[in-house]
Amino acid sequence: MSEPLCPHCLQPLRGRYEGNCPHCGRSLENRNPEGALPLGTQLAGRYTIGTYLSADGDGLAYRGILNEEKKFVLIKEYFPVTLCNGRSPEGALMPKEGKEVLFKTSRMDFKDLYDDLHNLTPATGLNTILDVMEENNTVYAVEESEKGMTLTHYLSLRSRTLTPAEARTLLQPVMEGVALLHKSGLIHRGICPDNILLPIDGTARLTGYGTLALRTGGSELKSQLYPGYAAPEQYSAAEFSGRYTDVYALAAVCYKMVTGQTPVAAPQRKVRDSLESAHSLEAGVPTWFSQVLACALRLDPARRMQTVPELMSALTDPNVANAMFERGDNQISTRKIMAVSLVVIFILAVLLFWSLLGGRSDDKPTPIPTPAENSEEGASSYEEIETIPDLVGKRYLTEIKDSDLYAGYRIVMTEQNSSEVAQGVVISQDPLAGTLKTEENQIIRLVVSKGPNLVEMPDILGFTQANAIKQLDERGIQYRMQVVENDGTFAEGCVAKTDVVAGTKFDAGKTIVNVFIAGERDDTLVASTASSEEETDSGDSQAE
Template sequence: MTKILCPFCLEPLEDGFHGDCPHCGRSLENHNPEGALPLGTQLGERYTVGEYLSADGDGLAYRGVENETRRFVLIKEYFPVTLCNGRSPEGALMPKEGREVLFKTSRMDFQDLYVDLKNLTPATGLSQILDVLEENNTVYAVEENEKGMTLTHYLSLRSRNLTPSEARTLLQPVMEGVIQLHKAGLIHRGICPDNILLPIDGSARLTGYGTLALRTGGSELKSQLYAGYAAPEQYSAAEFSGRYTDVYALAAVTYRLVTGQTPVAAPQRKVRDSLESAHSLENGVPTYFAQVLACAMRLDPAKRMQTVPELMSALTDPSVANAMFERGDNQISTKKILGASMVVIFVLAGLLLWSLLAPRGSEEQTAKPTPTPASAAGAGEASSSDSSDNSDLLIVPDLVGKNYATEIKNSDLYQKYRVVMTEDYSSEVEEGCVISQDPLAGTLQTEETPIIQIVVSKGPNLVEMPNIVGFTQDNAIKLLDAKGIQYRMEIMANDGQYAAGCVAKCELDGQNLEPGRKLDTGNVIVTVYIAGERDDSPTVSVQPAGDPDAASAAPSPTPAA
């Protein structure tokens, strides 16, 4: 028999839900709004529904109780108001006429998201999903309920901004959690102070999970976007979001922590970008730190910092940050860094040459008068000293493009250096050859055994194309992201033979792409066609993340026969 607990004090209720709780005195009458589950509803014979909390485009949220363990939980019910006509007398959700397929596919997206999160959590920095169950023609996700406060509430209690170091420490577990999400092929799309919890005991955790449709403007659901933290690509269903979308939000939260101001909302920035530098708002924010935030919050996803590990490294180490500043007028470019480095090298080389020639000149000048033994001895000591100083200087050789195994590893040319090798995939550099080095070629080193760090190519990263035809857009995105495959998405006309919002076909260079084909993740972009609603308008291109002009230049595909 199901144990019925008071949703306020967790004590057993022998007489059910009516009157007042005999233990805490709280009213057990149902005050949840019409359409929501009544107070005391039992789900799966495991959970008791408590007070209604809130609603969004995905559904309704309630306080709840896990009956067996007698602990509080959060319960989220899939209930898309734009697709539903309410409940039947038995409590089952009723989709609107003509919206049955979209209701079902959106429900699948909701269920798949929370099943993936249940399998992924517990994890550092992520609120745990405890259970996912089906009932009432819908899906319920059960989440842990930690005691604490939101980051929004915490900031309202503070009298000063956080320092960059404090901000990094506070957000580190959240960033680590987002990295785990991305490895699993999931994108949060709703990172903001409202969705970061600070438990009484423990580190910060990210919550506020939602489906792609919930966090995309103009989608079939009532969208939920957080002004100042939502990336610009989230404001249109015709644009594509990715890992860089969460990078934008994490940088925006960091900006809020160190400046005390919410960033200018993305739509306003696209009209006139008036986002001020974090350094100009708060002098205690280092210039490099402010530049990293600006780089991670660029409006163009293709020019934005792409991954959370990059953001974490750049916010921690100024040298890493400088190496990443590749694009943008408000950033220090690599060309400028190289130019400055070359100026320094030439100056040092000139000084070196002068120091080598100086003793000879002094000897010629002193040859006319016969030097005293003392002066000759002094000149000899100076010459010896200069020679000793200059012999310690080594110029870093150029290793880029050389084969590590045959030209570097056992070569006598580089015995004076300690070469540290790491590997990475590259579509441009031949396998086994050096992609990059640090320090740059030509840099002067004074250490006895200078260290040169090199990255050696493993060749192209080849992965098999998964079979995603028939998958929902959200699930297709998760699979492609997990494999690292680059892609653009286009909405195609649907004559009724496809499920709306699902993958109809995939193409590469205009040709049908069969599952199982090996793809170079760094050198190809797959076109994924998403079926629109029946009798949809002509094809609308979704701008790819890596090529801002490709969408407008690409021809519209012919509607499927």
């Protein structure tokens, strides 16, 4: 076992961690928070735990020391707070009762991830994992620690945005690293300026590795998502992430670099997509470059750019980008376009010939020859024509999903509330029914009804108008605001009444709630009300 080192000056310490370092004079007192490993803890006889740095859903991060080489490292300890009851006096993690199996399986996920990264790194654009070890009923990953700054800090120091060429050059090694991750079957899911390091001497590197559960909303761990950079599919455990998830994040980082603005967060975009193009925010960004970013930032994963090499090529060469846009989302096969075009041209030629001929003298119409009657090539082309089926009105689960009728298509389904269409029934499709099928496994995007959006009316009586609007907007409730006379019962500008009783459930797509706001206090009405009350009291007294 190597001799422990001072966590400040890396000089050997002869004795216990107490008092001050005899070399640098700095305190060796343990100030790490309760539950974290104490300062000076030895791991595997090779590493010294330094100061606590941060925590996320996966665990804790410490500044550490590689004793033998006398250099600083980053040590990550698997410690999921949602699954643990803390640690024993000996330092071993103790899973919560009933969470033992989940703790063990998620710990395996953590170890598998860092084992894969250990085998993959060092690599261009990726921060290196130096070691992975098991101790204290948990797993530790040791990552290199380089002097430098994060991309977030770098951008905050700049007086202007980066040009597209500068952004592309800076991100190039990171993109190469992500492409290597994908080739190895790994997805990062946490790409953002905070997790891109700019060493003092060297190219940009990606760090911030995390498990799938950490980077997925609604998972068993406390999730860590980066608004503006996390793709929409990461906000639901029911949706799948893939290479396209990292493509979204890389494009978002590039967008930030060339515009100076963080993209609108995905959940907000799904409600109302207000993301402005990079070109509209920064005139110096070429239109083609802006279009590439927009393509990579699409909310629908099926319509998004799919791979990092595609993104790198499109951001580098305007000719590649323009060719991609000319090709369109579905990348239509040139051969099939030619086949369909030949059939159409042939039929038009026959019709033109017939109109010039003007019909036979016996007034009997000459039948228009079909492609099959004129050439084998024409027949072959004609047979290739296939149109998109009509799926609107069909039940997705029983009539479409897993049906052999649509085996030649890739069905992509999203859901949407509808007051008119029954739950589970297709509302719309893209491409439309009857459109020519242009490629094998062509994508058909379906919007399927989730049924009416039933919401509960909140109790907003007495709320200010601003707070009432916030409550209604959060629930997606449509409303009309009307000002009514105020007899002094309510404060001015507050809700006096609504025409839907609090607690009532209703269809937000059909019902518009009338909200009545108390106007300026009317002293005449107040006086009149008071007078009426006095007369009533007087009458009651006389009656007695």
